[in-house]
Amino acid sequence: MRTQRITFVPGLAMLVLASACGSISGMLQNDGGGGQDGGPAACRTLDEAACRARTDCKAGACSVCGGTPAFAGCYDPSHESPPACLAIPCPSPCTGLDETSCRARTDCQALSCPDCNGGAHFVGCAAAGAIVDVACPAIACPLPCAQETTKDACDARPDCHSVF
Numbered sequence: 001m002r003t004q005r006i007t008f009v010p011g012l013a014m015l016v017l018a019s020a021c022g023s024i025s026g027m028l029q030n031d032g033g034g035g036q037d038g039g040p041a042a043c044r045t046l047d048e049a050a051c052r053a054r055t056d057c058k059a060g061a062c063s064v065c066g067g068t069p070a071f072a073g074c075y076d077p078s079h080e081s082p083p084a085c086l087a088i089p090c091p092s093p094c095t096g097l098d099e100t101s102c103r104a105r106t107d108c109q110a111l112s113c114p115d116c117n118g119g120a121h122f123v124g125c126a127a128a129g130a131i132v133d134v135a136c137p138a139i140a141c142p143l144p145c146a147q148e149t150t151k152d153a154c155d156a157r158p159d160c161h162s163v164f
């Protein structure tokens with residue numbers, strides 16, 4: 001009578017075949033890199049430069065929120081899966097936010113254009129630190145009330161009142 005037993009251990013894949021006499025017909029073990037030789041330099045222990053220098057190892061990379069992928073670990077692609085990347089929830093883009101929402105986020109900056117009263121009005125939102133060329137519209141600001149030279153011109157403006 002012959003039996004077959006398959007055992008899966010994380011990081012190892014072992015297949016042990018035993019006969020009725022108890023002898024082992026074969027055994028396969030993953031040493032983590034560099035093949036089946038049990039070598040001391042397993043892929044998963046290598047830094048990025050050493051990993052890329054070996055043909056039997058592959059550098060795994062992860063990207064956070066669409067950024068440039070960064071080295072996440074080294075692995076033996078013939079025996080191991082790539083390193084797992086964390087699923088980090090990424091914030092929504094700043095573009096399209098209203099002024100209150102934009103100012104509430106530290107990763108965004110409010111864009112504004114000057115108004116006629118020395119203040120500014122909100123025109124959009126961009127990522128913090130981004131250099132954005134805001135095309136502010138040309139506005140014709142009225143002269144200050146003090147520069148109106150006639151009583152009729154002063155009284156014609158709702159923002160001015162004549163003083164004698």
